[in-house]
Amino acid sequence: MVLSEAQNIVANQARRYADDQFSVDDLRRRRSDTLGRPMRETWKDLSKIGYTGATLAEEYGGSGLGFLELGCVLEAFGRRLATTPLIPTLAISGTLLSRGSPDARRKDILTAMATGEAIVAPAFEERTHFDPCYVETCASISRDGYRLNGRKRIVLDGDEADWIIVSALVEGELMLFVVSTNAPGVTCTHDILIDSRVASVFEFDDVILTTADFVASGRTAKSALDDALAIGAICVSAEMLGVAEAAFHMTTAHLKERIQFGVKIGSFQALQHRAARWFTEIELLRSVVYKSLAAIDAGTEDIDRLASACKARASDTVIRSGEEGIQLHGGIGMTDDHDIGFYLKRARVLQQWLGDATWHRQRYADLAGY
Amino acid sequence: MQPDIASQELDVFRTQVRAWIEENCPPSQLNPFRSQAEWYWGGRTAHFASDDARLWFERMRDKGWIVPDWPVDYGGAGLAAEHADVIRTELRGAGCRRPLISLGTTMLGPVLLRHGTNGQKAEHLRPMARGKIRWCQGYSEPSAGSDLASLQCKAVLDNGQYTVNGQKIWTSGAHQSDWIYCLVRTGRGEKPQDGITFLLIDLKSPGVSVTPIVLISGESEFCITTFDNVTVPEANRIGAEGKGWAIAKELLAYERQMYSLDARSDRTGSGMSLAETAKTMVGSIDEKIADPLLRDEVVQVELDRLAYDATISRVNAAIEAGQAPGPEVSFLKYFLSELNQRRTDLRLRFHGNAGLTWDGDATPEPDWRATREYLRSKADSIAGGTTEVQLNIIAKRVLGLPESQSKKT
Numbered sequence: 056m057v058l059s060e061a062q063n064i065v066a067n068q069a070r071r072y073a074d075d076q077f078s079v080d081d082l083r084r085r086r087s088d089t090l091g092r093p094m095r096e097t098w099k100d101l102s103k104i105g106y107t108g109a110t111l112a113e114e115y116g117g118s119g120l121g122f123l124e125l126g127c128v129l130e131a132f133g134r135r136l137a138t139t140p141l142i143p144t145l146a147i148s149g150t151l152l153s154r155g156s157p158d159a160r161r162k163d164i165l166t167a168m169a170t171g172e173a174i175v176a177p178a179f180e181e182r183t184h185f186d187p188c189y190v191e192t193c194a195s196i197s198r199d200g201y202r203l204n205g206r207k208r209i210v211l212d213g214d215e216a217d218w219i220i221v222s223a224l225v226e227g228e229l230m231l232f233v234v235s236t237n238a239p240g241v242t243c244t245h246d247i248l249i250d251s252r253v254a255s256v257f258e259f260d261d262v263i264l265t266t267a268d269f270v271a272s273g274r275t276a277k278s279a280l281d282d283a284l285a286i287g288a289i290c291v292s293a294e295m296l297g298v299a300e301a302a303f304h305m306t307t308a309h310l311k312e313r314i315q316f317g318v319k320i321g322s323f324q325a326l327q328h329r330a331a332r333w334f335t336e337i338e339l340l341r342s343v344v345y346k347s348l349a350a351i352d353a354g355t356e357d358i359d360r361l362a363s364a365c366k367a368r369a370s371d372t373v374i375r376s377g378e379e380g381i382q383l384h385g386g387i388g389m390t391d392d393h394d395i396g397f398y399l400k401r402a403r404v405l406q407q408w409l410g411d412a413t414w415h416r417q418r419y420a421d422l423a424g425y
Numbered sequence: 426m427q428p429d430i431a432s433q434e435l436d437v438f439r440t441q442v443r444a445w446i447e448e449n450c451p452p453s454q455l456n457p458f459r460s461q462a463e464w465y466w467g468g469r470t471a472h473f474a475s476d477d478a479r480l481w482f483e484r485m486r487d488k489g490w491i492v493p494d495w496p497v498d499y500g501g502a503g504l505a506a507e508h509a510d511v512i513r514t515e516l517r518g519a520g521c522r523r524p525l526i527s528l529g530t531t532m533l534g535p536v537l538l539r540h541g542t543n544g545q546k547a548e549h550l551r552p553m554a555r556g557k558i559r560w561c562q563g564y565s566e567p568s569a570g571s572d573l574a575s576l577q578c579k580a581v582l583d584n585g586q587y588t589v590n591g592q593k594i595w596t597s598g599a600h601q602s603d604w605i606y607c608l609v610r611t612g613r614g615e616k617p618q619d620g621i622t623f624l625l626i627d628l629k630s631p632g633v634s635v636t637p638i639v640l641i642s643g644e645s646e647f648c649i650t651t652f653d654n655v656t657v658p659e660a661n662r663i664g665a666e667g668k669g670w671a672i673a674k675e676l677l678a679y680e681r682q683m684y685s686l687d688a689r690s691d692r693t694g695s696g697m698s699l700a701e702t703a704k705t706m707v708g709s710i711d712e713k714i715a716d717p718l719l720r721d722e723v724v725q726v727e728l729d730r731l732a733y734d735a736t737i738s739r740v741n742a743a744i745e746a747g748q749a750p751g752p753e754v755s756f757l758k759y760f761l762s763e764l765n766q767r768r769t770d771l772r773l774r775f776h777g778n779a780g781l782t783w784d785g786d787a788t789p790e791p792d793w794r795a796t797r798e799y800l801r802s803k804a805d806s807i808a809g810g811t812t813e814v815q816l817n818i819i820a821k822r823v824l825g826l827p828e829s830q831s832k833k834t
Contacts, residue, residue: 311827331817331820334824338753
């Protein structure tokens, strides 16, 4: 769990890039549809530095890096509240499409992903609470392939995605499809979330799919989905680690500067103990995130269990960080002008997406057999 | 030496160490201790928990691997730091029990090697390493706990001898130990830390009396040690007079490390895991713990343990890579103590009213064991540096938060 020299170079480069390219002001601008920078531009920029294909195989134009390296990038991005398609497109969809022996269509999509030309959003969720097993969207078998009907929600980057990966039931069996967002019958509406991300709702009305759009079915589909979501959960935990760290550093800097009652408020023991416990939580999260990222690269068998251990902790720690951040800043922490509030907003979204702490603790217990 | 040649040589050594462990560590010594009753402390009162424990101790002792980096004359194997690290890593990796539990070898020994006179090293190191002499620590006093520097146990030098008067409290194992290392006051200076001296005292000296303290858990591992005009030769002083605080600080650092880094290898299991106990005592539905709230609390404890273990791995990985461990070592002790307290509390809650027994014939033994463990665990957040002091240290030394500026009247 000690980073190699090469990994340290990746981490440092990511930190410099993130400091340069992303700031909380981006989130203020993104709140309005017209002022925010299109995700497609961000994605194209990321491809120039090799991030869009970081974990993809070299045959697709990827860098063949591990998830430990991607995790370092995500942590650095998390610190700056960077909003990018990296996790939905690369970590989740990229992993899913790379499984098994991808056909020509999937290879094309992966290659386009690596060159920053394609955003591919995962579209699995249908309820207000994370439940990937719950699928009402269905595809009936027809003469030319399938007809897709249903609805998916909380599809991040859906508004700018070229493709979405959809889970649907076909005669009771789980199947995964690649769907072009341009296809007739596909409607997309979107919300701007509190952290300035865009989340879309997709409606499918007799969308025609051919066998070329088929990705996987049955057990293969289930295990590919589980793996991709586990990897996604670990990657978003790395991002949450960065968010938590930045909120912490901003807050301790404040404690060292703010004077009340003639002294620096950081000298009050109650606040010192609070900061010390907060520090402990972040460092414990760091240990589990790095362990989990390394486990993905090592091909560990029970990655699901570790992913839940990781996401549960990350969700709790990032929320605690957002909330402590505001409380310890006092009144100014409640202003839109101050950056700290945006850490809580990003924290809220990330702790929920892909399963909150309670969901993942239950899942951990299920997988552990108690 | 070229780095690649050095690491090759280390790899060969590692293979040899592994082979020796496989040949010499009895299988029974590869499991965690079932309780602290199985620990071997050395000294005049010690006994081995089993023949295998004796065998393992004697083999490690004779190999010099109880203290591999100590000179051979002092009972060690005379190995360089990297080789000693390999041995420790391999022993830990194989899951070997520590053959000797000793404050001497882990804390006083390193201090003697750095600050002791040749006479002191010759007299004390070898018996310590060979388990002949058991040491205990005399720091805290009834009026000086977290505020250790305010200690008052007095030592007056006259004609090459110190006369010691005072009391030490919480001396672990004093009733079973042979010698004690003490902080005594020989003078006063500007700061309370000035005028503190580090003395080694033979517990058999006339005027020393040791009384075990009974804890709320019914155990008596801690003692009050009273010194009534005890004579101690000047040669038993480590370092200069009045300069003992710095030596104690060094020792305290070793103590905090001992509490956390090796905590895992000394972990005593109570047999059943938390989840198994829950299922047995609270019931299960479809293989799941019947009460969803208790189930969630069990997961939280398990996940915290996972995070703690991952942090220990991270610290060890840094040490093995030749780097200094990061600031994460600062919270290991308090975090583990609170985790342990939550665990013992949960376990007791599973027992319900069967967890209220102190003693008696009506309920089976494992039930009241859990009760005693819960009561005993309350000391974990106090002994070895209270949680509050640990948090102060993290805040000031790790996070750099400012000193409290209390108003002076």
